[in-house]
Amino acid sequence: MSLRLEWNNEQNEFPVSEELIEKLRQLLQLAGEAENIRDGEVALTFVDDNEIRRLNKEYRGLDKPTDVLSFAMQEMGDDEIEIVFGEMEEEDLEDSRALDADGRDDDDQDEHDEDEEYEAFEEPLGDIIISVPRAIEQSEEYGHSVDRELGFLFVHGFLHLIGYDHQSEEEEKVMFAKQEHILQQAGLTR
Template structure:
């Protein structure tokens, strides 16, 4: 079994090539291996700044666009409502939904230009960042930020996405 990537492109600013999707699938496998996660599904959605701005405001209370958002499905936070299904609903025991990653290609393009690397590398960086959030990593303090960013760079390096 391997990690699965489902994606949708909900923006018209930048063409998302099949090559990019293949590279993101490879990044997902490398990231999963590095964290001993061999199965599950991640949904990736490409949006523009307007869409991610709305999501950021709605779900995080921050009234500005951002580069990437992650919505983990495996979190069981204190205030989350438990979902009950009817008895005849059958779960797919094989595939666990890890969560959703949403990337603003508008912001990714701007950041790639600011940092002086390719848009492909920036989108890869944001995707790995989002994936690590889905599996529990965070960067609330300097130590956890350093650990998370080191993991990201190692995964990107292994995939050949260097600066």
């Protein structure tokens, strides 16, 4: 098992290249190593300002666009929605067929090669949503590449997923130092 990035592009302002995705995968691995997190899945979605504004209003009560939102799957605070995977109703259990220890139907045992490997389920760490128009605007403001800004926002979002925050000056120093170190390791300098 390992850290895995799943991504989706729902915006048209900036082409998402395979090189960018590979850089984000590298950042995920570096951030995971730095925080001793070896397994899990991060879902990343690139959106426009309208969509991130809608999400920000719906989930945070703020009617404005932001650069990045993170939705951790591991936390369960008062404002969070519980996400349940694979819960079956009583009648569904009655209809299900017996499965062996590998999750295969008893009837299908002979159809599978003993050496066949099955993809392991990666536990979701959470979702990161990035506003590409905000990233473009901020990259121009700070004088660095859009790729660096997207990388910064991605690492920032990842650190939020695993529990970091920046509510106090001390927390902000810690979080931003970690972000900068990871970006430097990946060659995404200012």
